[in-house]
Amino acid sequence: MTETVAAPEEAPEPVRRAGVGDVLLDVQDLRTYFHVMDGTVKAVDGVSFSIRKGGRLALVGESGCGKSVTALSIMRLIETPPGEFAGGKILFEGTDLLTMDDRHIRKVRGGEIAMIFQEPMTSLNPVMTVGDQIMEAILIHQGVNKKGAQEIALKALQDVGVADPKRRLKQYPHELSGGMRQRIMIAMALSCNPKLIIADEATTALDVTIQRQILELIKAIQERTGAALLLITHDLGVVAETVDDVAVMYAGRVVETGTVEEVLLHPRMPYTRGLLESIPSQGKRGQRLSAIKGTVPNPFRLPPGCKFEPRCPFGWETCVESEPELITIGRDRSARCWLNDKRFAGRLASYSAPPATEPR
């Protein structure tokens, strides 16, 4: 009896507001581990970032740095076991997604947060028509009948620039080109008016011209609907064109954050600089393309200090001995590198001094 009385008091107070009121997604110290036969892979180890309502953030990093696992963790699509959420919180509008029950997380998936996957060729079911697949999510989240769902689907297809949407609804995925399929995926994602769109390497599998169209489309839709965008990519060119803020990841950690201009023009972490230098461009014609030497560290034998130190051209003893925190440099600007510690201001000066084309 007492429980029934107490329940309504607790029910309307589920949210723990996270900082400022306009934060949509706040990932705090997320740790996603995988327990496999050889041990534990700490795929994501203490990642924090946040996205404002309508904001655009890119998560950048090499393959295996944990950016996709971060995205899948937000959607709670990590299979547990072997996966494990070892710590942290993912606050979406103040509610922790990691502790949400299955029924509610299904409402969030697709309805509140939509995800666009990497491979348009394989993320549509080959034996279902395009229409059935788009309408399925609409029927689940929107509470409309089949006719209403079809109208929403048609409008979504028009919005993503698919010509003759009526015919498309009846087609099977194998009848469509890669770019067209990615448009369908985007139509699916936005058909339920999500508050956050996660695009996980959404343009990587497409060729460059289509890539650009799709990026512009995602951006246009994001601006029109006011949804926030989390763009996951390894392509810094894509980053520069699409988002406002960047978080660079390395070995399961965020190593640098800031606005696009700051991070791309004045990287404060040698890893980010290495990434930027390895982009081929007109100005570097005739020169040897620089690459970050070495490879991503073995996840079972991470170095004790800075995880990037073995590959870092600027490292010194401090880096070998201990790992830096994310050092705040300015407003929303931080880097996980000892160079930014006040004690090493001299080294920072010499880091900043040489031009990007310094010979190695």
Added chain:
Amino acid sequence: MASLVPPINGAMTEDLDPGGPDYDVQLESLGQWQIAWRRFRRHRMAMIGSALFFGMVIVGVVGPLILKYNYYNIPVPDVHVNAGRPPSLSHPFGETGRLQWDVLTLVVNGIRYSLLIGLIASAMGAVIGTIVGGVAGYFGGWTDTILMRIVDALLALPLLFVILVFTKFLGSGNWISVTIIFGLFEWLGIARLVRAVMLSLREEEYVDAARAAGISDRRIIFRHLVPNALSPIIVSTTLGVAGVIIGEAFISFLGFGVGFDTPTLGNILAGSLGFISQGNWWWAFFPGMAIVVIVLGINFMGDGLRDALDPRAKI
């Protein structure tokens, strides 16, 4: 209706879409089933098999309606002669010994019930097997281990003895209970098959995409994955019909299956047991041939389906 996203340049849609007004090709691309049907039609053995099988189905469905005698109302002859009579014009398949029943009437009615038992039992097996295999393969882990160990345990039981025990409890001789018993054992193979297919299908990216769209596990299994696993299920179910028909004939012949009040090809053979030595070959030959034709037809058809539904096969 204008697009709601005007800033995207209009040329883009034309670039991408081959179905624009200028060059509307309208390539009628064939669906998975159309391609399979086309291959199936070209498969000679499959067509022979289908003709045999569906011919027998027609005999089973239409035959009892147009025959001179009704199985339940075959006139009892005045003179009791123990030996049967060989095929003649009025009784093309001959007459049985003891009661002098028309063998043609027996066989046609037997075909009807044998097919009915085979089809119902395999359909039951397909449904149960798909559900169990689908759930086990999709969820994996403990669910998978428990369900598959149950399957292993049931497969380890000698079917014949289990059926003997079951028929004792479920009312011996009733054809419906025999059908259910076969159905309850038919699903084991299909469950294993579906599980194996599911294990690979669940790793597909569209499963992640469906989950990310908030679609429930149940819907993903039965709406997204089972249709992808349909080809092996169809082949296995088809071949299962033949298996059940033979199995039923076998246990009915031994006298533990369907009783004599319902004719099946098996219990007609059982009736002929003492009379073959007297030279009454027709009593055993015609029902035996019916079994052979049905089973052969199904097996040819199943092989054809396997070839037609395999996307990698080139025929």
